[in-house]
Amino acid sequence: MRKLLLSSIVVIIAIVYIGRLSYLQVWNPPTGNLLDDTAIKAIYDYPERGYIYDRNGQLLVANQPAYDVMVIPKDVKALDTLEFCKLLNISKEDFIEKYRKARVYSPRLPSVFVPQLSKGEYALLQEKMRKYEGFYIQKRSLRYYAESTAANVLGYISEVNERDLKKHTYYQSGELIGRQGVEEQYEEVLRGRKGVKFIQKDRFNRVIGPYKNGSYDTLPIQGNDIxxxxxxxxxxxxxxxxxxxxxxxxxLDPKTGEILSLVSAPTYDPALLVGRQRSRNYTKLYYDSIANPTFDRGLLAMYSPGSPFKTLNALIALEEEVVNEHTTFTCYHGYRYGRSSFMGCHCNSGARNNMNRGIYESCNSYFANVYRRVIEKYPSPAEGINKWSDHIKSFGLGNYLDYDLPTGKRGRVPGEGEYNRKYGEKRWFATNTISNAIGQGEILTTPIQLANITAAIANRGWYIKPHILKKVGKRDTIAKKYTEKHFTTISPEHFEPVIQGMYDVYNKGTAKWIQVPGIKIAGKTGTVENFTRINGERAQLTDHSIFVAFAPIEDPKIAIAVFVENGYWGNRWAGRIAGLMIEKYIKGEISRKDMEDYVLNGSLEEEYAKPLSGKSFRINDGKDFISINGEKPTIEDER
Incomplete structure (x- = not known):
């Protein structure tokens, strides 16, 4: 009986083993874990990354050949390490560390040992690679930039890191992935799909040919051009x-939401982030805490919007029916409220300003009165500020706008909760928030948000979400959300008096010296007070220069927002730049050569070199901008 039991156990175990081996060798189809078989080696064939063109078909980004030295640690044999290091221009310590990392990643899978050899380095090394078993050269492509422009928009490519490998099973160690900008946002569109060849090896680790006659091999698929x-x-x-x-x-193109230009200054040459010096160059750029060239100011920098924000307060007041375009308020060099608070202005003392004049002369007193009427229309300041916030948010403020770029800031639109936290519930009034009247209170915006506001005004009450992608390949493949109109809470008829006021900014207001011949432009200057905190003390720095505009008024083709940090008043720098950009886009040439020479030859480097001036750039929560009742409020200087 015991012999029978023992024999039965042996037979059962044998059947199980035979069955399992048969399943693995005959019935089990190869899957993504085919490389678990140590007798199979994969050789990847990387496709060309898709080219990037502008809206007019002009080339922005192409490819150039590069060569990576790859290693499969388990295949490495004894070699002359010093000779190999000399060929690769690396130290022995580098060799040991790179080999260690490759083993940690996988002894059997290929890893990049030295990336991005030049053609000369490749030619020198290729003929000697046979001496170094376990190492081989793999061709791939790197980015080539037709022009040194739009670095913040385009982004760059670099090797995947451990986080990428955990998140995306598609990538192997040493492969490239898009970072920042368009390269990151449209990575799956641009990268294509790599091909693979499976090679069968014998028990002596010698290659004997394609695995299963290449039936599981795949060809690379080139990335899509965009x-x-x-x-x-x-x-x-x-x-x-x-x-x-x-x-x-x-x-922006106000009719479509298409981003025509997205400039961040200072910028850098995108070619610096290509090749073996990429990491060193990026580190140098990233840690430049003064100029911050890798920081996209158009999407990430938050500023008080200043006087351009007055246009929204005018629209809200019309919609709330607390004023009409003929309502006037008297200005006595500013607006006095409370016992000792005063908001200065540059209007003539005793001037009676209606909406049109309030806009083109940028009267702080007019808009303080308008703002108070909006808030105080409701039974409580809390109800008033919440209604005001709802109107503001309908223009896209306080959110990311859902554009198709991978970075951004929400900005800030204050509401009841913020003021309750600051002053206490039911312990604040319209005057505590009066700086919002002139865009200098708790409100914070990014440049792209202000450009979107301007587009909504140009369209008389609607906007399409800003976006950067026009088409993939030869197909127009714009997502539906970038074709839908988003309507503000303001009725269309209320926009005309505001637009007339913005037009008169050029005719007889704060921008009358920077008109552009032959183009009807509606604009608004802004001079934003600029504060920081030094050892807990509030310190004032040179004002920011801001300008928003759209043109032509009768058929808007461009809406623009310009911020120049520490640029003094609105028309000095930002206004001139906006006018030049508008004329360049609409006419293709510049008639105001005097204005162009002023801007091209002008510099604010001396301003930025002043002590503390670097502090004027910030991406904080806006606390430095808060105007507190009882403290001398902000004074906007329009000249």
Missing amino acids: HLTLDRDLQMYGEQLMVNKRGGIVA
Whole structure:
């Protein structure tokens, strides 16, 4: 009986083993874990990444060949390490560390040992690679930039890290992935799909041919070319205008939401982030805490919007029926409220301003009265501020706008909760928030948000979400959300008096010296007070220069917002830059050569070199901008 039991156990175990082996060798189809078989080696064939063009078909980004030295640790045999290091221009310590990392990743899978050899380095090394078993050279492509422009928009590519490998099973160690900008946002569109060849090896680790006659091999699929909404010439011109200045320019097509230009200054040459020096160059750029060239100011920098925000308060007041376009308020060099608070202004003392004059002369007193009427229309300040906030948010403020770029800031639109926390519930009034009347209170915006506001005004009450992708390949593949109109809470008829006021900013207001011949432009200057905190004390720095505009009034083709940090008053820098950008886009040439020379040859480097001036750039929560009742409020200087 015992012999029978023992024999039965042996037979059962044998059947199980035979069955399992048969399943693995005959019936089990190869899957993504085919490389678990140590007798199979995969050789990847990487496709060319898709090209990037501007809206007019001008090339922005192409490819250039590069060569990576790959290693499969378990295949490495004894070698002359010093000779190999000399060929690769690395130290012995580098060799040991790179080999260690490759083993940690996988002894059997290939890893990049030395990336991105030049053609010369490749030619020198290729003929000697046979001496170094376990190492081989793999060809791939790197980015080539037709022009040194739009670095913040385009982004760059670099090797995947451990986080990428955990998140995306598609990638292997050493492969490249898009970072920032368009390269990151449209990575799956641009990268294509890599091909793979499976090689069978014998028990002596010798290659004996394709696995199963290549039936599981795949060919690479080239990445898709994409066309952006960006206008290359306008982008390059904007970057030229912003040389030796800090800030941002955002230009949109108001009818479509297409981003025509997205300038962040200072910028950098995107070619710096290509090749073996990429990591070193990026580290140098990233840790430049003064100029912050890798920081996209157009999407990330938050500023008080200043006087351009007055246009929204005018629209809200009309919608709430607390004023009409003929309602006047008297200005005595500013607006006095409470016992000792005063909001200064540059209007003539005793001037009676209606909405039109209030806009083109940028009267602080007029808009303080308008704002108070909106808030005080309701039974409590809390109800009033919440209604006001709802109107503001309908223009896209306080959110990311859902554009198709991977970075951004929400900005800030204050409401009841913020003031309750600050002053206490039911312990604050309209006057505590009066700085919102002139865009200098708790409200914070990004340049792209202000450009979107301007587009909504140009359209008389609606906007399409800003976006950068125009088409993929030869197909127009715009997502539906970038074709839908988003309507504000303001009725269309209320926009005409505000637009007339913005037009008169050029005719007889704060921008009358920077008119552009032959183009009817509606605009608004802004001079934003600029504070920081030094050892807990509030310190004032040089004002920011801001300008928003759209043109032509009768058929808007461009809406623009310009920020120049520490740029003094609105028309000095931002207004001139906006006018030049508008004329460049609409006419293709510049008639105001005097204005162009002023901007191109002008510099704010001396301003930025002053003590503490670097503090004027911030991406904080806006606390430095808060105007507190009882403290001398902000005074906007329009000249």
